[in-house]
Amino acid sequence: MPSETYHTPVLAQETVEGLAVRPDGVYADLTLGGGGHSRRILERLGKSGRLYGFDQDEDALQAAPTGDERFTFIHSNFRFLKNWLRYYGHEQVDGIVADLGVSSHHLDTAERGFSFRFDAPLDMRMNQRATTTARKVVNEYSEERLADVFRLYGELGASRRLAAAIVQARARQSIETTGQLADVLKPLLSKEREKKDLARVFQALRIEVNGEMRSLRDMLGSAVTVLKPGGRLVVLTYHSLEDRMVKNVMKTGNTEGRAEQDAFGWQRSPLRQVGKMITPSPEEQERNPRARSAKLRIAERTGQ
DSSP states (O other), X not given: OOHHHHOOOSSHHHHHHHHTOOXXXXXXXXXXXXXXXXXXXXXXXXXXXXXXXXXSOGGGGGGSOOSOTTEEEEOSOGGGHHHHHHHTTOSOEEEEEEEOSOOHHHHHOGXXXXXXXXXXXXXXXXXXXXXXXXXXXXXXXXXXXXXXXHHHHHOOTTHHHHHHHHHHHHHHSOOOBHHHHHXXXXXXXXXXXXXXXXXXXXXXXXXXXXXXXXXXXXXXXXXXXXXXXXXXXXXXXXSHHHHHHHHHXXXXXXXXXXXXXXXXXXXXXXXXXXXXXXXXXXXXXXXXXXXXXXXXXXXXXXXX
């Protein structure tokens, strides 16, 4: 399966350039997807270089680079980055790249249930072996817990009203599909914001189903410790929750943004931000709707 068919990477050239790939270096692509970033990294690696591609979705294996001894596919959540690198004999690496959020493949594959563009079973699992689905969240969470999901992960002001509507609707009949869920919520949404707010509802459910914030926090913590001095961390974000966490880590070394100081009062951080945040050009945003909310941030491991 061609990588551009599976997933259209955003800011592909800028992302890989941000890694500053060394021919003999060891790198980790934490969101393999269609392999677009991995293939570009492999083009820059020499014979002794190594690349590990992580993805919890087994569909990614279909698009993974094949026949290259320098590449290893790891079917796992990236929160276990440190464990897997140690398993393969690496305490530290020269660079890490992560393209967060949902891929083109997930959004365009109707039966995966990630998009309200299709009427499909409420699933949204990135790891298809997981037991928690969007259907379970929608039909089994309490009204209060649902409202918290919409408020925390969708940043929706009407979170309580949306949760109440779902609870009332499921009391009559279980909500099984994306179309049914959209029909329950549309009467509460203005026509001007309907698509945007539905997108936030689906984003919130996806984050909850996949434990994305917890996994991101674990991964970023590991990334700081496994990068060699001078190694690069390159991350693409698509919504404010994940971007805030990434920005905090790159500025202070922790996801909470707690600044540490040395004995002289100077701020200490294990990472140094490289350049300014990069956003896609208007032309790329026109070609790829996913690019419209993308932010690329790059940091380098210091000697601290």
